[in-house]
Amino acid sequence: MIxxxxxxxxxxxxxALKNINLEIGKGEVVTLIGPSGSGKSTLTRCINGLEAISDGALFVNDINIADPKVDMRQVRQNIGMVFQHFELYPHKTVLENITLAPMKVLGMNEAEAIEDAERRLNNVSMLEHKDKYPSQISGGQKQRVAIARALAMRPSVMLFDEPTSALDPETIGDVLAVIERLGTNQPDLTMVIVTHEMGFAREASDRTIFMAKGEIIEDRPSEEFFLNPQDPRAIQFLDQVIDR
Known part of the structure; x- marks a missing residue:
């Protein structure tokens, strides 16, 4: 897939990125961890073309997005992105935030888009807030709406760039639970998640990739990585952030 x-x-x-060689298969859930400035967000943003790679090749759904002839607008239709700061339209309701792109880009009629949006809002426990504006809901609720909005485009790949870093501690668990359910309920959905939540990375992802100074240092099954990290930098990082 990637x-x-x-x-x-x-x-x-x-x-920012040094000789990255990485394959992520269909339906895999992969977490990227590492110290700040290690290249995690840059790597993720390269996948949907928000950052252009300097050299090498990067394939998404067998399309080399480094090829200047590629229409990135079409590629991005299959890639959902959830940012740190939600990026909701403040002048539109929760429901309108979700129905806008499916109607304009996918060509859904209004009734179909509303029905689909309401179903997705129900899946993230936000249906009762559908007529509110972003300013009327909490940060955790905004992030759940942002997840529903990304899924409304029916992507094959979902990217999460530190989706809980801007949230209050009491709302982090709700958002992580939504993301974890995605991996269970949509087994064909490929997910790449930049996170500082080590417990989530261990429990919810198939693989954990540890990065430092723009390099992939370790790439292993999550449980194996957290039980027995190999590289001294990974060991030091985990010792600093979790009680092992």
Whole structure:
């Protein structure tokens, strides 16, 4: 589903990604962890073309998105993205936030879009808030709406860039539970999740990738990684963030 081949990313003289080789299969749930500035968000944003790679090849659904001839608008229709800060339209209701893109991009009629949006809001326990505006709901609720909005485009890949980092501690669990249910209820959905929640990474993902200074240091089954990290940098990181 996703394949990096010798990918590098530079910002001027700074190399944010270093020789990334990575494959993520259909239906896999992969978490990216590591210290701040390690390249996790950059790697994720490259997958949907928000950041252009400097060299190498990057395939999504067998399309090399590094090819300048590729229409990224079409590629992005199959890639959902959930950001740290929700990015909801403040002047539209919760329901309107979700129905807008399916109607404009997928060509759904209004009745079909509303029916689908209400079903997705129910799945994230937000249906009762459908007529509210973003300013009238909490941060955790906004993030659940953002997840429902991304899913309304029926993507084959979902990207989460630190989806709980802007939330209050008491709302983090609700959002993580929604993401974890996705992996169970939609087994064909490929998910890449940048997170600082180590318990979630261990329990909810098939693989955990540890990054440092733009490199993939370890890429292993999650339970195996957390029980027995191999690289000294991974060991030090886990010792700092969890009680093992």
């Amino acid at each position: 394949k990096f081949q010798n990918v590098n990313k530079y910002y001027g003289d700074f190399q």
